[in-house]
Amino acid sequence: MRAHVIALSLLSAFTADAATVREDSHERAKPPGLTVKTTSGTFTGLVNSTTPNVRQWLGVPYGRPPLGSLRFMPPEKAPNYGAADAKAYKPICHQNSGNKSSLYWQLLPEYLNRDPESEDCLYLNIWAPRQPREKRVPVIIWVSGGGFKEGGGHALYQVPDQWVQRMQTHIVVTFNFRLHIFGFPGSPAASINAGLMDLRLVVEWLRDNIAGFGGDPNRMILYGQSSGNNMVLMYSYAHPKQPIVRGFIGTSGGTPATNPTTSPNFHNVAQVVGCANLTAAAELACMQTVDAPALQQAVDTINKDPNRGLFRPIADNVTVFTNLTERLEKGLVAKLPFIGGFMYNEPAVFLPFDPDATTAPAPIPIPGIEGLTCAIKQEVE
Known part of the structure; x- marks a missing residue:
């Protein structure tokens, strides 16, 4: 029963103190609480005709632009x-997308980020019920997936305005974080996972500011999908004593029990862009001066499989650890409720396909998922 109780306790945080929003044309014309003072400025949001009962703030900065000497570094x-x-x-943030035929590329463009890219990308988006409440509402912080090489805060399928419009019981936040070589460089001179540090800065920013938008900083959760789920799990190990959030949800992902401590890919890219034969510190400084498009092109040059990312989190023993099993045994993990899950046939979307085919492809189960789900099912029963 433990899993069942955990799930109910976490879900109850989302639905507590729900209230019905009254339709009112005058209030619709002048929505309350659209201008909010934060630590990074005073921002005025909007209400649109598609979801008139939702206040939206889009493109709110949470970090200093990670340019020049801040490239590859922890966010400020x-x-x-x-x-x-x-x-x-x-x-x-800059993407490193694949190009093979798949359901994502051919038929489901709403799953992709096709927006302009930039290194100046540390921004978040907030969707809140139209009427600010006397008692602040729970906050869901969405961590997008994409194999640590693509993703962002506003792919069409991730925009939660319809959800908030319908429920009126919670706030949803999405955000950009640094990806592939910019977020997970693996440089010997800066063995850090900047993308994971971006996540922590988002949580800290929301702790300090979400109350102004009607959210409860004491009822925030992280909700990640695919590699976003991995980031949520990594976060729980990186911040066992001060997680700030009150729970976790993860879908379609996991995290390995052990993680590599080094990767040759940063050095390989450095050789392509003219930063070879240098000390580790000089190589890093040189790479911070290379134009972002040139770095992107160099990554593509050395990557033999464009649908598989070269740059992923490595064990820095700050945000990612060499042995999670050992940390778990020592209790070095946030002791908070977690809900996790998978879709049975979800790998099928990544395979080549014929859009004119008349028969559905055979299911492609995830190895070992039956054992995981059956064990949980037995415990719940």
């Missing part, structure tokens, strides 16, 4: 930008 807090509109998405 955003400065205060003063008053500004938050009514349009900002560019997503």
Whole structure:
């Protein structure tokens, strides 16, 4: 019964203190609480005709642009930008997308991020019920998937405005974080996972600011999908004593029990862009001066499989650890409820396919998933 109780306790946090939003044309014309003061500025959001009972703030900065000497480095807090509109998405972080025929590329473009890309990408988006409540509502922080090489805060299928419009019981936050070589460089001189540090900075920013949007900083959870799920799990091990959030949800992913401590890929890219034959520190400094498109092209040059990312989290023993089993045995993990799950046939979307085929492809089960789900089912029963 333990899994059942955990699931119910976490889900109850989302639905507590629900209230019905009254339709009112006058209030619709002048929505309350659209201008919010934060540590990074005072931002005015919007309400649109598609989801009129949802307040939206798009493109709110949470980190200083990671440019120049800040490239590959831990994120810094955003400065205060003063008053500004938050009514349009900002560019997503640089992607390293594949190009093979698949359901994603051919028939489901809403699953992809096709927006402008930039290194100046540390922004988040907030969707909240139209009417601010006397008692603040729970907050779901969505961590997008994409194999640590693609993803962002506003692929069409991830935009939660319809969900918030329908429920009126919670706030949803999405955000951009650094990806592939920019987020997980694996440099010997900077063996850090900047993308995971971006996640922590988002959580800290929300702790300090979400109350102004009507959210409860004491009822925030992380919800990740695929590699986003991996990031959620890594986060739980990296912050066992001060997780800030109150629970975790993960789908379609996991994290290995052990992780590599080094990778040759950063050095290989450095050789392509003219930063070879240098000390590790000099190589890093040189790579910080290379134009981002040149780095992107160099990654493509050395990558033999464009649908498989070269840059992933490595064990820095700060955000990712060499042996998670050992940390678990020592209790070095956030002791918070977790809900996890998979779809039985989800690998099929990555395979080549014929859009004109008349028969469905055979199911492709995830190895070992039956053992996992059966064990949970037995415990619940």
